[in-house]
Amino acid sequence: MIIEGTVLRGPEFDPVEGRVVVEDGAITAIEEESVDSSDIVVPAFVNAHTHIGDSIAKEAGAGLSLDELVAPPDGLKHRLLRAASREEKVEAMRRSIRMMERTGTASFLEFREGGVEGVYALREAAEGLDVDPVILGRETVEAMEAADGFGASGARDGEFSRERNATAREGKIFGIHAGERDPTDINPALDLDPDFLVHVVHPEPLHLDRIEDSEIPVAVCPRSNLVTGVGVPPIRDLHERTTVALGTDNVMLNSPSMFREMEFAAKLADVSARDVLAMATRNGAQIAGLDCGVLAEGRPGKLLVLDGDSDNLAGAQDVVRAVVRRAGAGDVSDVVL
Known part of the structure; x- marks a missing residue:
């Protein structure tokens, strides 16, 4: 070719x-x-953070707070996921993956709800398509074992040391949400020595120093953060300290379009166009261990x-x-x- x-x-x-x-x-x-x-x-592109199970509920929950939308176990998204059939979830996810395929996304790092069954459902949704998901199971060690790693909801929701240790023994990826609402869960997340953090909207100088010293990458999702009202990540500050990648987060809130995420990040942050393109391509690949x-x-x-x-x-x-x-x-x- x-x-x-x-x-x-x-x-x-x-x-x-x-x-x-x-x-x-x-x-x-x-x-x-x-x-x-x-x-x-x-x-x-490599989309560094997604929740595409939420494809069943696009634009649901207008006006709700972040906790009301997504906090486990009873945020709106979790109730809708429990109420939907497996077939509905698989078909909705497949349509989102097809959109990624058409717009040039080679892979995405998915925090996959639903335990082992959720991992299998996503694999079924991606079958036969040219997009390769990197699946991080949630909720149980068994989900991690069935997936490519573990995606933790955040240190405010649990301690996660058992899941972190099990993921390390398997040689798989461990990611965790941190600093989305406020800075209080960033240090506990860093204490787990994750492979990457997600969001980091509210880092304090100490957190930035720790992120830099530990060389822990961060996946930022600025469109999602704006929609949920938590603020926007300090992309330039993070970029000066570590590897930063772009993710589109919940399909409930945003399309999985890396074009839109790039444009928003470029116009929001004082970083170069080349830096933003790296965040949408090679930096996400680095986090996922892809070439x-x-x-x-x-x-x-x-x-x-x-x-x-x-x-x-x-x-x-x-x-x-x-x-x-x-x-x-x-x-x-x-x-x-």
Whole structure:
């Protein structure tokens, strides 16, 4: 497979005119050369935090607080999940995954409710699609054992040392929500030595120092935080201390669109377009232990192609900035996953 256009090459997304050659699922060459195509070739996205089970309840719960919406065990989302049939949940999740596939998301890190059965339901929803979920089971050690790791709701909801130790013994990923409502659960979360934190909307200087010293990545979800009224994460402060990745969080609240998350983050935070693109691609891949998110020889051939001559993108003076701040689903001309 040969794709021509402006290629955002390497970890710094340097725009070069030329072609990408993909053979047997891997990039075998990036050839810098004059070509006729106006397409823009971008690494596929990695969505660093999702709850796609919530696909059964899009835009439910308007006006409710964060706890009323999502707090276990009786937040609205949990009641709706318990009331829905397995078939309804699988079909709703599959539709969200299909949207991710069409818009160039190669993988997503899912905090999966429903124990072992919830893990199996998500695997069924993703079957036959080209998006590879990284599933973090919740609620039980058994769910972690059936999944790719454990996703903890937060230190305010439990102690989680048993689950953390079991996850470490399995050599799997342990993530935990922290600092979403206030700073009180950040230190207890850091004490668990997680592989990554989610949200961190309210870090204090001590927390930022600990995050930096421990080199713990953070998945931020600014659209979700704004919707739930908890504030917005200090993306620049976090970026200066550690690896930051973007997630779209609950499908109840937001579409799983990395285009929208990038645009929002870029316009919210004082960071460069290249930094935001890294948050949507290689940084999420790093957290998940994946090798995608960068267009380079020998890396997986997971990419999306944007129509650089679309009404939206034509005439862009800065290609990377245009991809991050204005590209959308309507500009996608091809996806290779």
